[in-house]
Amino acid sequence: MAVFRRDSLVTRQLLRLVLLHTAWEVGSAQVRYSVPEESKHGTFVGRLAQDLGLEVAELVSRMFRMVSSGRRDYFEVNLRNGVLFVNSQLDREELCGQSPLCAIDLEVIVDKPLRIFHVDVEIQDINDNAPVFPVNELNLFISESRLPGSCFPLDGASDADIGRSSQLTYKLSSNEFFTLDVQKKNDKSKSPELVLRKSLDREEIPLHNLLLTATDWGKPELTGTVQLVITVLDVNDNVPVFSQSVYEVSLTENTTVGELVIKLNATDLDEGINKDIAYSFNTLIVPEVKDTFRIDSHTGEIRIKGELDFEGTKLYEIQVRATDEGHAPMVGHCKILIEVLDVNDNAPELSVTSLSLPVPEDAPPGTVVALIGVSDRDSGDNGRVTCSIPPDLPFRLVSTFKNYHSLVLAEAVDRERVSEYKIVVTARDEGAPSLSASSSILVAISDVNDNAPAFPQPVYTVFVKENNPPGAHLLTVSASDPDLRENAFVSYSVVERSVGEQPLSSYISVHSESGHIYALQPLDYEELQVLQFQVSARDAGLPSLCGNVTVQLFVLDANDNAPAVSPAGSVRGSPGPELIRAMDADSGYNAWLRYEVQEPGAAGPFQVGVYSGEISTTRALEEADGPSQRLVILVKDHGEPSLSATATVGLSLVESPQAVKWDSRPRGGSEGPLVDMNVSLMIAICSVSGLFVLVIVVYVGLRCRPGPEVMCGPGKATVVCASEVGSWSYSQRQSRNLCVGEGTAKNDLMVFSPNFPNSTANGKKEIQQTLTPNSSGQHVKSLRAEYMNALQPSMSLYRVTPGDPSVPALSLRNVCLVLLSSPLDHTSS
Structure with a gap:
């Protein structure tokens, strides 16, 4: 209900x-x-x-x-x-x-x-316990000399119930000598007394059998009985009498063993041995009293025998007898009530009755982690308990009901920062001195997938020489994830895109577990110089998180293409010049071509430009030279190893007037187109060269400012190439026809002309090459390179030493070349 x-x-x-x-x-x-x-x-x-x-x-x-x-x-x-x-x-x-x-x-x-x-x-409570007397039969000895009205205390019954069910009434069986009187000594105790109503005569009735009945007030009423056996004694008719019928004593529960509780004193009006008194506990005393107290039979002193415990027993009720030593011993009775006072001798007790572990790291504040119960067996302030946990923890205690506290999450937690907390819960009472107890709760923080895989660097750069074998290992990328188990298991994949007309997956692959990147096919520098792609690292959490990294793959040129020769000759029988045209699909040194006559002794009055491929005369032609000449020209590159090709050139000699006429009036009848073309070409070359010299002068002036020294000096001519990917685009050569006959021979001029970068506005010595599409559709990434710091004629080549501290980003792949075979002459051509 x-x-x-x-x-x-x-x-x-x-x-x-x-x-x-x-x-x-x-x-x-x-x-x-x-x-x-x-x-x-x-x-x-x-x-x-x-x-x-x-x-x-x-x-x-x-x-x-x-x-x-x-x-x-x-x-x-x-x-x-x-x-x-x-x-x-x-x-x-x-x-x-x-x-x-x-x-x-x-x-x-x-x-x-x-x-x-x-x-x-x-x-x-229900009335389920009947009153119970300590014994079923009680023997009493009463002297015949006792006067009517004498009282004889009886041990009352006890009822385990409470309230009205424990309240008792007593009834004595009908007789003419005794009646029953219930005495209420105080609020704590009341007991029946047997009252002598009529003088006893031992010779007439030596023994009386009475029935004492105790009835409780419960519904239904329950009863208990005890048989009273009264023996009538003769002669000794004075009973020892205590100074008080009830003694009350208060003791603290920490009273030491042997401490005096009370000293009793009883008197007897008889003489001789009838007044000698011996003290003892009632024979019906409970074992708990015997184990806790002892009485001196001669002095009446009661002392502590065992330890007192307020939490075990708060009140002791002891019946003491004073017995004289007469022929018919007389017994006097008194009651001692010993109240035990509480001291703070019990530390608080902690118990964890419910745990919600582990705690997810994304649990919101207010999440209940544990239910903690506290108790203290003491009373009053000694049993009043407060709970606390150490500060600076993301938890707090909330009092829920009576002696229960909830351990709740006070703020967000992060497993990657702290994976578990050892929380010491301290319970302290308010006694004096205060006692405390503590208990440790290990709160583990469980992982959630809140961290994406991260690479140690934003960009990976790798250089691979072309013609690599299929399946070659290029590099390894690695990402880390601070989460646990599947949340930290990283798999790798390539972010797919198109490379020209082919998918990226046809070029490279990534091992999903190790992050190894492999080339699926040989790379060709002539088709692809730079391959930029992204690798994704994804964890196995739910939902999964990922991180990306950019990989820049630079393909390095190898000398795998021999020079290809395509001759451009004059009309047979005319004095027109002969020019050997050659092209090498490689770049840099591998595409830098050199021309020479294969058999120098058979060249006669002719020579070939070492780098231009122009065939020119070394002297005036004579009739002795014959009407025709055949030259074998060897073209080879500067690669390692060098590749070469040959071309056979047939030359026919004509008369001088025809040569002059041919030179001044080429076929087609127009007025000097070849001369006009050469003049225009030389003007353009001179303009570009002058502008370039001006840029170099400004550059040298900036370099003269205080700063790191630039190491440069003369040496063997070295080709220096400027390109982000380590080589040029195809070498573009400027070619002109030469007259074979009278007139001044044209000076050889060869210019390797990649896209010249612009000088930066802040004065720094660097060149920025803009992304330009090449033959494969790829874009070459802009790159900074230190340029040449001087320009001199007479076949001198200049370089910037790669180890120079003033050129931090320079490598042998990042160079640019301009070659002059002799000083420019504006009056020629």
Whole structure:
């Protein structure tokens, strides 16, 4: 039956709504029920789900559970209808003894969201214990000399029930000599006394048998009896008498063994041995008193024999007898009430009754981690306990009900920063001195996938020489993830895109576990100089996270293409010049071609330009030279190893006037087109060269400012090439026709002309080459390179030393070349 039941249904419903609303607001509520003791299994207690405002259909999904405060599971809830019922039989006397209030505290916990409810079930006493006397038969010895009105104290009965069920009335069987009187000594004790109503005559009736009945006030009434056997004694007719009938003593529970409790004194009006008194405990005294106290039979001193414990027994009631040593011993009685006072001798006790571990690192503040119960067996301030945890922790304690505290999350946690917390919960009472106890709770933080894989660098750069074997290992990328288990398991893949007309996956592949990057086919520098792509690292979490890194793959040129010769000759029989045209698909040194006559002795009056491929005369031609000449020209590159090709050139000699006429009036009848073309070409070359010299002068002036020294000097001519990917684009050569006959021979001029970079505006010595599409559709990334610091004629080549500290980004792949075979002559051509 719920304690909040009211007479009218409307009142009960309104009160229930108020209580449920309050419970919902504060997150914790209290419901009280009562049930009689000795209730059998299945006895209805109350509609718990309804009274707590919970839906019966949600009890299972919300993980409904009930925790008893340190006792057996006396109650259980039917999850189908939400009814609280008795699970095992209850015995109030076993649970609470003589305590006036007996209740079992229950904690009801549900999730989604987490709610905690507190339920008290009061155990009602029923009259299930009959009064019990210490013995079934009590022997009394009464002298015949005792006068009517004499009283003889009797040991009363005890009833384990409480309230009216423990209140007793006594009744003595009918007789003419004795009557019964119940004396209430104080609020703590009352006992029956046998009163002599008529003088005894041992010769007439030496023995009296009476029945003493004790009846409680319960419903139904229960009774207990004791047989009184009264023996009538003769002669010694004075009883030892104590100064008080009841003595009250207070002792603290820490009183030492051997300490004096009280010294009794009884007197006897008789003479001789009839007044000698011996003190003793009543023969019916309980063993607990015998184990705790002892009495000196001669002096009447009562001392402590064992340890006192307030939490075990708070009050001792001791019956003491004073017996004279007469022929018919007379006995006097008194009662001693010893009250034990509490001291703070019990430290608090901690118990963790519910744990929600581990705690996910994305758990919101307010998440309940553990339910902690505290108790102290002491009373008053000695039993009042406060709980605390160390500061600077992302947790806090919240008092929920009585001596229960919830350990809740106070702020967000990060497993990658702290993976677990050792929380020491300290309980301290308010006694003097204060006592404390502590318990450690290890709170583990579980991982969630909140960190994406990360690479140690944003860009990987790798240089690969062309014609690599298929399946060659290019480089390894590696990403790390600070999460755990599958959240930290990283797999690699290539971000697919198109490279020209082919997919990226046809060029390279990435091992999903190791991050090794392999080339799937040989790379050809002449088709692809730079391959830039992205590698993705993805973890196995749910949902998965990923990180990307850029890989720049630079293909280095190899000398795998021989020069290709395509001759351009004059009309047979005319004095036109002969020019050998050659092209090498490689770049840099591998594409730098050299021309020479294969058999110099058979060249006659002719020579070939070493770098231009122009065939010119070394002297004036004579008739002795013959009408025709055949030259074998060898063209080879500067690669390692060098590749070469040959071309055979046939030369026919004509008369001088024709040569002059041919030179001044080429075929087609126009006025000097060849001369005009050469003049225009030389003007353009001179303009470019002048502009270039001006740039170099400005550059040298900037270099003369204080700063790192530039190491440069004369040496063997070295080709220096400027290109981000380590080589040029195809070498573009400037070619002119030469007259073979009279006139001044043209000076050889060869210019390797890649795209010249522009000088930077901030004066720094660097050149920026803009991304330009090449034959494969790829873009060459801009690159900074240190340029040449001087220009001189007469076949001198200039270079910047790669190890020069003033050129931090220079390599042998980053150079640019201009070659002059002799000083420019504006009057020639």
